[in-house]
Amino acid sequence: MVILKHIINFFLSLQTSIWLLGLFIAVFFAGAFIMPVREEFRYIHSVPLFEWLKEHPLWITWWLWGSIGILSVLTINTIFCSIESIIKKRRSRQWLLIISPQIIHIGFLFLLLAHLLSSVGGFKGHAVAKEGTFLQIPDSNIALHIKDIDIQIDKYGFITDWAVGIEYFSERNMVKNDSISPNNPSLKGGLNINVRDLTTLPEKTVLLQVSREPGALWALIGGILFMAGTVTLIILKAKLEK
Amino acid sequence: MLILVLSFGMYLFALLKRHLLYVGFLLQAAYIVSRGFELGRLPLAGPHDTLVFLSASIAALSMPISRILKNHSGFQNGIAITAAAFTLLAITFEPRITPLPPILRIIWFELHVVLAFLGYALFAIAAVLGYLFLKEKTNLLEGLQYRSILIGYCFFSVSMIFGGIWAYLAWGTYWVWTPKELWTAILWMFYSLYLHVRLRQWWIGRPAAILGIAGFGVVMFTYLGVSLLMKSSHSW
Structure with a gap:
């Protein structure tokens, strides 16, 4: 005891x-x-x-x-x-002031949970692909077809924009048509498919990344709670001081 | 660049004529706006632009505290020296005119950087306040240091959350194991530690003030040390 x-x-x-x-x-x-x-x-x-x-x-x-x-x-x-x-402190009049640090703590715990989930079940795979390439997505019956690659370059040789048209196939049937562009990955069945690198020479080629982050949603929830808690705490403390 | 050199001069002359701090800030704000027009975006990438933004943020965010302290000369001098030091450092780096990579053209990136530097600026102000408290032993200074850190911590935390959202969209993951992320976690935990120790009566005063000053050392290494010396997701 x-x-x-x-x-x-x-x-x-x-x-x-x-x-x-x-x-x-x-x-x-x-x-x-x-x-x-x-x-x-x-x-x-x-x-x-x-x-x-x-x-x-x-x-x-x-x-x-x-x-x-x-x-x-x-x-x-x-x-x-x-x-x-x-x-x-449950009987306190300043209930929101009491609860906001606890919301911050809950947000922090969600962030830890997110990291735990991603550390156990996260996955990342890379593949080089050209227009017309078919890739099998690991642990699924889905194939990815690279339909077209559009890379825009300015007069100094800098890449100013790009877009990659993709199609998902399941048992030879197209199930989804999508496009990947900067900060706009293709999300399918918990997978995040994005482009890590691309080149135009000798031909248009992309380095594709397929990743799974089981903790992503929890991290977002945790982040929102943490943010809400901190902002509320500061506003309430400022009001109290006034 | 001439405007920036002038703003550096104004910050230095603010040690003699205090209102010149505001002139220095206005010049720096004009420089940021002109860089924005030149680049066609928020000038927040690379050491030159971020150092200018940090310096201007320190000067701007010190103004309400200066009012509370009724134009405390030590505080204004400390801010003028800090702002001048960062401006001088900014001048030593070449301003970049290359277009922003497409991946950086997103509101989450801009918010991530702006909030991180507002946080850094408040941590810098907190260090100045901590130093003054050690010299003068006025409780108001230590209290203001705590408030600066609390608000800076809020900005920095939100910046990390927005950074995570951007990283997930850009790279498919909200966390990357590189020295920058590692130091960011150290920094975040350091100020979490500060906010927790200050809940204990014994720590209020000198120990908390020292911790608040030490925190800015961690800020400097996370911002400049890692970006300049180590290969990471935020290398220059």
Whole structure:
């Protein structure tokens, strides 16, 4: 019982949050000097993060494992502190002022969940394609046809705009006609298909990227909640001071 | 460029005649507008334009604080020196006239950059306020430092969220593991730490002021150090 009380007190403490944030900064700080000098990190996006972590030695990945551990404890700490704060201050008149930091915390937790989902089930694949190329999308019965590539170049040789017309085929039947252009990827069945690079010489060629980010929607929800919480908090604090 | 050199001079002369800080800011604002017309877009890419924007943002956002502090000479001098330093640094970089890559022509990118630099500007102002608090021990200065950081943190967080939305549309992912993103996470966590420690009575005052000054060191490395020294998604 005493041990349980100690554990609960540990997770309810602001001191714990402060230590964890400090530790996280220290671990990421170390990682910031390991990452740029190790060649292995160039391929970190090729597979889901957890898969990549398992494939590489601990002496270059320890800071990422460490940060995952710290964030796991911080998650429990955040949940405990938020629940305690709501219970303690539920009768307060400044209810919105009490709840807005908790909305920020919920947004932060959603962002962590997003990273967890993408780190487990994320996927990225690349393929070079020309007009007329057919590509099989991994783990599906869908094929992608590159219909046309339009690249606009100014007189100085800079690419000013581009568009790639694509068609999705399922069992030899066209199921969707779409176009990819800058900041306008083609979204199909949870996949994001976009162009990472393109060239006109010797012939029009694109480097296509097919990615799956299972955490994208959660990250968006988390971002919106975080934003709403911070803006509300600042407005309310400003009003209170006036 | 002449306008920019003039604005640098005005910031320096603001140490003698304080109202020249406003003249320096107006000149810099005119320079940003003229660059915008020249390029046909918001001038927010590359070290030259972003340093000018940062310098102008510091001068502009310091004005309401200056009013609260009733034209505190130390604060105005600190802001004038900071704005002048960033303007001088901007002058050392060649202004780019190349067209913006198509991928950067989106409102999410513009909002991402504008909000990030407004955040950086408030963190710079907070560092000046923190320094003055250590010298003068006036609680109002430390309180204003906290408020600057809180609003700067809000701008910076929203900038990161908008950056994530843009990255998902441009590159199919909202997070890329490069040194820039890593340092951005360090910076964000550093100011999260500041806001949490300041909830504890012991930290209010000198420790918080020192942390607020140290935070600007992290800002500088995230902005200039990483972009200039390391290969990342934001390299110049």
